[in-house]
Amino acid sequence: MERAIDHKVQDYRMMVFGEVVKLAWAGKLKHEADELPEKILKGHIQDEKERRIVENHIRISMGLDPLTGDAYHRLEEDVDSAMNQDRIKAPLVSVIEDVCETCRRHPGNETAAERENCPREYLDCTEEAHRCIGCGRCIGDCPLGAISDKIEFLPVVKLLKEQQAPVFAAIAPAYVGQFGRGVTPGKIRNALKRLGFTDMVEVAVFADILTVKEAYEFDHMVRTEEDYLITSCCCPVWVGMIQKNYKEIAEHVSPSVSPMIASGRVLKALNPTARVVFIGPCIAKKAEAKIPELEGAIDYVLTFRELKEIFAVLEIDLETLDEENREEASFAGRVYARTGGVSKAVERSVERVLKRNIPFKSISFEGTGECKAGLEKLIKGEIKANFIEGMGCTGGCVGGPRAVVSIEEGKKAVDVYSLQTQMETPFDNDNVLQLITRLGIKRWEALEIDEEEHVRGLLSRRLGEGNYLQ
Template structure:
């Protein structure tokens, strides 16, 4: 749960910190073997039934944080196996991005309905009356559910006046809008990667921290330590993510990690807004019935997988991340760019062949927090930045919250064509996004601009965020007030848009799913 410093949060932070420290300090890679003992010291277990199990799980998490694949539990091998291959400053994310450490999985039941001790054995017993399958009987004065007959409809739960009937679902599966998680032969969670879009909601929801995504912390730091300047492209959702770090110290904070400078992805959001506004005015309804925004990679990938006949209605504008990367490399030839944001799916997007030349690495806010800890950066002692991060519009920064993308595009259209009225519909969470597209496919949203966000609440609720999403949304609103102009069409970088769109024709960006 974002914003709650739990044992799960603590371990994740320790993992990222130790991998970052391992990269900054350098030296013999064999030291990697000692890290589980540093993170889980002593002889007595704290979180699970065995300290050996705790260290084994930490070992696998360390491997994933290095960008390495999981090791098979059936084969004997040191956790440092293959680690030297990751000790480089260039390494793409190798699939799968989202992984389940099987021996960390609690083997939660997929779905069950049961009667708790709260049952009062009431005279009315409405639970038995509403059950469509006759699965509930009264035994010794209490309601009992026959699992063989129960269809998990939940009608009994709704009817119980004492809230004594509980309907449980595996947390990771409940959070997955793609229905990509099922049980393996041992009852452990398993991901169907043909369905998965790497939104990361499952890893956020797993209370046992058995689901983990890969990281490029080590590779990013190695790049920073090279002679090549490395730029941090920071997403708008950064507002309020790092406790004690005010907006006027963000640039110096990232420079303390070794970055050459900081650029705002909100600048790319402005350019994306202008492009989508122009596309909408040209395409809808003359060439297509509706248009959907493009910036959320999990949303657009869901559309391609589940709604291929209307997927072409997703905007083909380059995403803010890609536009920011291209602009930064145009202004600083030979540099490397690290996208730093809230999103696990951006890691998958950056791995596409058509984007690898734009974005070199992707890190989440949670991973960068480990870098700050490893370098022992004290935000309080940092001086204020010489320059403000104010090269973007208020609308560009608004991309971080649900509804913000569509609002930016509508505002841009109103500037470019004041007579044009734009109808908008938006959805957050992949379940709701799928409903939105089903209705669009049925013709319910002809003429509309549709916005889809895979994470409920928008990017501020992404899998790699630290702060409570609602608080982050408030911080984003504050950051919008710090900008020097309101609308995306006012961006000083608009003249570069056509050049950025035409860069790198080696791969087909629009149709690249690789």
């Protein structure tokens, strides 16, 4: 469950973002940006330091770095830079130095014990040699809100307003139940189209495609009782943890991209001029989209919380909208949103099409602590499973730091939605068959052996030597 202090900080953050959205959508941000601090603080600005703190929150909401040191320029001067960003620049998680100076943990203000507990000291995203794995824990742990992830909406406003190319919203499987109990997938699709998106596509359908690939990868890599496959689907925190700290087992990691990356690559292969905006509960996805070997698949990343604020500010009442329902994904793709979902999806697919002497034995880890402990046991040979799944957040994606509802509510919504379809595996899903046919894939097995060069490019990646999350 979300802590009260984090809830308060995020409410403030979304309030600032909401003011930016209103002005940007109305085309007034450049002319009224400099007045925003007064509006946000209702005219009660104590001093220039307080104004600077608010201005830096505004900059982060615009996808820009906060100012540091003696640097100064007006917010009005930043708007054009924010609107015209082809790519939100690293670091994606920023620290507002002026807020840190008010904290008792700041040098000169703190005891040694207090400074050791500072989330910035442990997960400092401003340092080249940081230990960040993108989980977002440091953001939630900072009681003053000094640490925050940049919001990537301003350049999306420009795309939606100009309508020079199709813009697709690729939404994560965890989205069901996040925007209200009466809000169906069809209503969310309608709402996104009202914003100007060409269409909404469920990333769960690309999870279906990756499920087939993972099933054949499992069959290819697990030939003895000692073999095992570590899934790389879904979670960049999990993959980043392995690459940074457990390189000795990296050879067991599946070469598949995540469903997010697959969605962008496939949509752009079928629509070469398209732009793709991923929407999910995860901060780490903002970093994953910018990894050099994956870059270009996803143009921008928004979170569920950010999208909810956008709908509210622009007065889009989802519950009153007409339905635009269509069934895109199977049970397998939909259940990716929760811990154990990938394992369950791949297991059912293996059982459906493969005859094996070695049974499928899976184990799932959730939360960074449990993931680390599980990997340690795996290296020591204390785990007998042959399909290893990890989710950096407790509960899986439904427990992401930018989810709107509780983990329990998210799990329940995903389970209900997963069971609503008659399509149990990707092999039952005509949408998947049509997609891979349009991509020129002649048979299911090609998803594993990569006999087509473009199939390799769309669905596979290589773990590089550098940091997975920069």
